[in-house]
Amino acid sequence: MSNIAVLGTLYGDEGKGRIVHYMSKDYDWVIRFNGGANAGHTIYRMINGERKKYIHNLLPSFDWTKPNQKAFLAQRMVIDLEQLYNEIHAIEIDIFKTTEKPCNGCVAKRVYVDPDAFVVLPKHKEEDKAKNGHIGSTNRGIGPAYKDKVNRSGKRVKDLIKENNRAAWNLKRMGVQFKHALELRDEFENSNLLFEGAQGAMIDLNHGVYPFVSCSDTTIGGIYSSGFAWVKLDKVYGITKAYMTKVGEGPFPTELFGDEAENLRKIGGEYGATTGRPRRIGWLDLPMLKYACAKSGITDLIVTKMDILYGMDSVPVCSAYDKEPVSASNFYDTKCQYLKMPGWNEPYDDTSKSFLNFIGSYAGCPVNMISCGVSDEDIFGITIPNKR
Numbered sequence: 001m002s003n004i005a006v007l008g009t010l011y012g013d014e015g016k017g018r019i020v021h022y023m024s025k026d027y028d029w030v031i032r033f034n035g036g037a038n039a040g041h042t043i044y045r046m047i048n049g050e051r052k053k054y055i056h057n058l059l060p061s062f063d064w065t066k067p068n069q070k071a072f073l074a075q076r077m078v079i080d081l082e083q084l085y086n087e088i089h090a091i092e093i094d095i096f097k098t099t100e101k102p103c104n105g106c107v108a109k110r111v112y113v114d115p116d117a118f119v120v121l122p123k124h125k126e127e128d129k130a131k132n133g134h135i136g137s138t139n140r141g142i143g144p145a146y147k148d149k150v151n152r153s154g155k156r157v158k159d160l161i162k163e164n165n166r167a168a169w170n171l172k173r174m175g176v177q178f179k180h181a182l183e184l185r186d187e188f189e190n191s192n193l194l195f196e197g198a199q200g201a202m203i204d205l206n207h208g209v210y211p212f213v214s215c216s217d218t219t220i221g222g223i224y225s226s227g228f229a230w231v232k233l234d235k236v237y238g239i240t241k242a243y244m245t246k247v248g249e250g251p252f253p254t255e256l257f258g259d260e261a262e263n264l265r266k267i268g269g270e271y272g273a274t275t276g277r278p279r280r281i282g283w284l285d286l287p288m289l290k291y292a293c294a295k296s297g298i299t300d301l302i303v304t305k306m307d308i309l310y311g312m313d314s315v316p317v318c319s320a321y322d323k324e325p326v327s328a329s330n331f332y333d334t335k336c337q338y339l340k341m342p343g344w345n346e347p348y349d350d351t352s353k354s355f356l357n358f359i360g361s362y363a364g365c366p367v368n369m370i371s372c373g374v375s376d377e378d379i380f381g382i383t384i385p386n387k388r
Contacts, residue, residue, distance in 0.1 A: 004235045006302075008200030009292045011246040012218075013272070013279060014239040015371060016305035017041025020061040020196045028191035029070050030062035032228040034216040035198030036078040036120055036142040040272060044126045050098075051295060051375065054091070057140075058084045059111065060196050064091065070110045073117060073179060075225035076216060078145040079157060080120040081167035087320070090176065113171075114227065115158035115178045120145040146215035181227040184360075193231065195223050198334060201292035202328070203237075209328045214249025216364050220297035238298035238365065240289060241305045242315070242355075243277040245270050252333045254282035254318045268308040283338070285318045286362045291325045293363045300368040306352060307372035312343035315355065319362070338370040340379030347372045347380055 006023065008014050021043045024030050037057040044051050045065060049270040058079060060071040073079060089113060108187065124141030137370070148154035160168040161178065172178070181188070197218055202208045204218040204290040217225055220236055243264065246252050261281040264270070271280040309315055319339040325331060344352035347370055356367040 001190065001192055002235060003195075005195040005197065005233055006222060006237045006239060007197040007220070007296050007298065008218060009240045009289055009296065009298065009301070010200045010202050010244055010285070011252075012198070012200040012203060013245050013247065013270075014241055015042075016060040016239050017056060018196065018374070019237070019239055019302055019304070019369075019371065019379070020194060021045075021063055022376055024061065024069060024194055025066065026192060026291050027194040028068070029072055029188065030060040030194045030196055031072040031074055032058070032060040032077060032196050032198065033074040033228070034212065034218060035078050035220040036145065036216075037083045037140045038142045038198075038214070039078045040190055040200075041196075041342040052094075052098075057087060059087050059091075059126075064107045064108075066108065067106075070112065070206045072181075072184070073111070073113045074226040074228070075114045075116045076222055077114075078118045078120050078142055078149070078216075079113065080125075080141065081157070081160060081165065081171060081207070081231070083120075083140075084111075084176075085170050085174070086298065088171075088176070092174075108171070109175035111175075111179070112177045112179050112184070113157055114181055115156065115161065116180060117157050118145060118154045119157055119160055121155065124148070124366060133289050143215050183184075185230070188228075190356050195228070195233075195341060201296045202288065202331075204295070207295040207328060209250045209331055212248060219295055236297050236299045237302050237368065238293055238300070239302050239304060240284070240297060240359075242303055242309050243268075243284055243305070244282040246279060246282070247272060247279050247318050251333075252280055252282055253288070253321070253331060253334050254285045256281050256387055264308070268305060283316045283318060284359070286359065287318065287321050287325050288331060289359070290363045291328075293365050298363075298365050301363060301365045302371065303359065303367055304371040305379070306347050306370050307345075309343065310345055314340040315343050316340050317355075317358075321344070347378075352363040 023324040042055045043054045062071040088108050095103045119139040124144035127144040128139045128141045199214045199218045203213045264281050316338045320337040321334045341355045342351040360367040
């Protein structure tokens, strides 16, 4: 059996959902282990010869066109059951519209939810909106739900099932199954597992740029604390763009401003999948990437959006700080030293190879794959030596 994880390396929005969906063809289960409906994972699927865009907020990025593939929402998530119902229902309606065949729970019956996961309630979303914080909240109630969990006043999925909550009842009626991870352990142990992370290492509650962080564990530790401590991971893939983006306030040493930032934002379509908010833009920060890989347990890197930088004479990267970061506090008030790498015009020409090799060597993790465009044909598996 093969088990892997796909994690965000920096501030999130790196393209994890698309990569997970692409890689999932070789896996029996795709497992979301952290976060909630704040995560907007964008996926493109070919349906009857037409490329269609889907955004998964809670659903793992599993390929529901593959009839034997299953999805699991694990215990460390905070789950808005109404949102989950709406996501599944919208997909099943779309399947009916495009195939003219009744779905009858064809997606729902392959979605499993751990009853020990905590839930997001309407009051949590109202609290989120009322606070209107500067951290970068999506107003989906994620932070307040985690706060209630820590305060021992939260509710779990199993509590709403006992209360005959309407959303829980609707999910059961459509075919969603509520199973603890240990109930499925035998099946998990005889399956190929793909763990999908939300957000990125630099907004991890413990290792990120506190207080501008999420409320969940975005690193490899989140997998183990979600009830999968017995799983051995063969690879941990870290996703990073060829440049950087960030939502919300907090340190961003390589941030760009003015026309330079706006042009890159427009070319890259850098607007939140869930909120539509424009993302902050900057050059790739290699000291931050190296720190994130070490904290996250990354073994291999995948670089996305290589095509957005096509045609540039040179591509700047931050290659050093005044002091090597050993703590997230080192990303505040630091000075970047830049190196200009030769630009490229193709996803895998000599200059892009040089760029990718430099990234892998610096971070201590080889670049295993690159991504351009939105179709599966634009994802390339590569082999680049990791020489330090």
